[in-house]
Amino acid sequence: MVGGAVPLRGSIRWAVNTRAWEPTEQEWLLASRCISLEDKERINKFAFKADAKASMAGTLMMRKLAHLATGEPYDKVTFFRDKHGRPAIRDQMLKMDFNISHQGNYTVLAGEVDSDLTVGIDVMHFKRKTGRGLQDFFRLMSKTCSNNEWNSILSHSSDERRAVTFFRHWCLKESYCKGTGLGVRTDMRFCSFKINTPILSADKPTTDTVLELDGVPNSTWLFHEWLLDPLHCVSVALSTRSNTMTMTNIQPVPFTTLSWSELIQEAVPLLPPDVDYVQTFMKKADWSRAHETN
Numbered sequence: 001m002v003g004g005a006v007p008l009r010g011s012i013r014w015a016v017n018t019r020a021w022e023p024t025e026q027e028w029l030l031a032s033r034c035i036s037l038e039d040k041e042r043i044n045k046f047a048f049k050a051d052a053k054a055s056m057a058g059t060l061m062m063r064k065l066a067h068l069a070t071g072e073p074y075d076k077v078t079f080f081r082d083k084h085g086r087p088a089i090r091d092q093m094l095k096m097d098f099n100i101s102h103q104g105n106y107t108v109l110a111g112e113v114d115s116d117l118t119v120g121i122d123v124m125h126f127k128r129k130t131g132r133g134l135q136d137f138f139r140l141m142s143k144t145c146s147n148n149e150w151n152s153i154l155s156h157s158s159d160e161r162r163a164v165t166f167f168r169h170w171c172l173k174e175s176y177c178k179g180t181g182l183g184v185r186t187d188m189r190f191c192s193f194k195i196n197t198p199i200l201s202a203d204k205p206t207t208d209t210v211l212e213l214d215g216v217p218n219s220t221w222l223f224h225e226w227l228l229d230p231l232h233c234v235s236v237a238l239s240t241r242s243n244t245m246t247m248t249n250i251q252p253v254p255f256t257t258l259s260w261s262e263l264i265q266e267a268v269p270l271l272p273p274d275v276d277y278v279q280t281f282m283k284k285a286d287w288s289r290a291h292e293t294n
Helices: 025-033 039-045 050-069 131-140 148-154 159-180 276-280
Strands: 010-017 080-081 086-091 095-104 106-113 115-126 191-194 210-213 217-218 223-228 232-240
Touching: 010 050, 010 276, 025 050, 039 050, 039 276, 050 086, 050 095, 050 106, 050 191, 086 095, 095 159, 106 115, 106 232, 115 159, 131 159, 148 159, 148 191, 159 191, 159 223
Parallel strands: 095 115
Antiparallel strands: 010 106, 080 086, 095 106, 115 232, 191 210, 210 217, 223 232
């Protein structure tokens, strides 16, 4: 069981495999009732089920976290957008930061509750690109990585390892930009990562990757990297707002994969049933070629 009567505190890491989640009509009906009207309408605009499911999972995780952390009734929790456009909870008494990402098969959440930590997260699918397709892709993404990063990426002998290393760098960059609130830019060469552990693991976090900003090593941000499965990596970017907290004391926390029943466990409906909404979802195509994971 996730959570309980005692308010949730500390580092929270959740993942939902939305590719494996095939919601029934009753499940989608319940999910659509347990979010705000604004979120419900936003999710309905997605053309494909894959995107709607990913967004729904993120919205439900966010509301679950807010309820368990603040103790507020599930249907009374309210959110707002901060100056960077990130969702935040309207609870001035609780120090809390969280971030959500989704790509490929997963939607993930990283939260820091009753903490001075700022967090950013990104999940990345290792898309299988080889040969000419990979070369063209790298040329298109030339401003994504610094010269040192490209040297690291191209040092691998196989196209598969080159692609995996590129997507890992991209994942790190997005987690940093989301943590800072800067947003992803066209030219991402200003933030460069030195990878000291070349292979990620699903069993053990990688914590020795170093951020460089404009060529200067930066110790104010720490990165925890994991494999969720052989085709998906995740990066959690952490920084402290406190002068008394030491970054080296921050321990990595493994991800808990939530089932549908765990995701909805504390949920209380906010909205009346909407059968038409469910039927609209059921008629959508599952995914486009952009969602393919092979």
